[in-house]
Amino acid sequence: MSVIELADKLFNGEMAIEDHHPLFMDGEIAPVTESVAFVPSFANVSVIKTSDGLFMVDTGSSVFAKQVQDLIHGWSKDRLNTAVYSHGHIDHVFGYTVWEDYAKDNNLEMPKFVSHEKVVDRFDRYKLTNGYNTVINQRQFQFLNFVFPSEFRYPDVTYRDTLELKVGDSNLALYHAKGETDDHTYTWFEKEKVLFCGDLFIWASPNAGNPQKVQRYPMEWAKALRSMLNLKGGPPEVILSGHGFPIIGKERVVAALSDTAAYLESIVTQSLEMMNRGVKLNDIIHSVKPPVELSDKPYLKPVYDEPEFIVRNIWRLYGGWWDLDPSNLKPAKDQHVATELVSLIGGIDPVLNRVKQILDNAKLQQIQNRSSNEDSIDDDLRVASKLIELAYNSDLDNLKVHDLRSEFYKVMSERATSTMSKGVYTAASNDSKLKLGN
Secondary structure, eight states, rough: OHHHHHHHHHHSSOOGGSSSSSOOOOOEEEOOOSSSSEEEESSSSOOOOOBTEOOOEOOOOOHHHHHHHHHHHHHHOOEEEEEEESOOOOOHHHHHHHHHHHHHHHOOOOOOEEEEEEHHHHHHHHTTTHEEEHHHHHHHOOOOOOOOOOOOOOOEEESSSSEEETTTTTTEEEEOOOOOSEEEEEEGGGGGEEEEEEOOSSSSSSSSSTTSSSSOHHHHHHHHHHHHHTTEEEEEOEEEEESSEEEEEEHHHHHHHHHHHHHHHHHHHHHHHHTEEEOOHHHHHHHHOOOOHHHTTTTSSSSSSHHHHHHHHEEEEOEEEEEEEOOGGGOOOOHHHHHHHHHTSHHHHHHHHHHHHHHHHHHHHHHHOOOOOHHHHHHHHHHHHHHHHHHHHHTTTTTHHHHHHHHHHHHHHHHOSSHHHHHHHHHHHHHHHHHHHH
């Protein structure tokens, strides 16, 4: 099945996005219009054939760069003229090497790389936080041998607000947006009504909350999505995104962009309304929900990020880091609190017994496929997570604790819907496995 056919079946509900994760894609190159093609990868690459070589949006990751290049060369042997970074995440920019090598090996003019000016700031920041980015990517994706790069291919051309580009006989318009990142570019090919939107649309609940990454901008993201519907000569008839599948057809494009904007706007509005009343972060997290009619859309499922993580980013953006709990203003050490509470409870065993009881109940519900009290099970598991960490912090070397902790977070990872949660829970489970010698 071609990526275009799969995209159609996903959009109309014949197939489930949960079975075709939009982050991890591969397949053959897909011609979309007369001069535009789409390459599914990590991350996706889109390409336009012009009268003076190829124009690309994103270059993909270093791991899949040669595969992507071979697919594109099967479609067109033209040289790469210009590539735009939709933003500076490494899965979008590190495919550049194969194109520069190809130009050198064939005595061709070197390709030019274009981005928003803040991509430069991002690359500079990445150098300052190289170790941290190694750790969080190992945890988030379970790439255990991954090392974050320390050298980057800076853009040749940058812009601030908008940029008009002419490559051969093709005119492109680049627009800056804040959303998942502060350095995003979406590219409009008016002639063929194709919008290259980067990660501003990813066939999933917007990545506006990622627990381990820097600030996201959900309201500005929503504004950018609505701006895409009012482009000169628009609205678009095709969306090609950095992750996920093509959307083809004006009605579908309008629905996808409008629904995603409304989804973000609802979460922001609800969160700010509660913040303005002085409500604590914990209460907001457990109160704010996206509208059901939107969260049921096949392209807004929480398979990568989650709505409650977006709430946390809204709080961080508008309210700072303190969550209004006085005990968290100047918190005690985790070990000190855990030791005190375990002592008051009467030792670790009552804590572990309660965790095991909750875990066994959750497993039983899963075996029986019962979902009527799923919210109650989720609440209990959240409590159990605090309890197992309480036991863990009270005795970091207790093998009985690590045995249950490993099992507990394995189950939590299996139950999780999003890549973010699965990564964190799997890392915690593996941490205790290592302590057990596994």
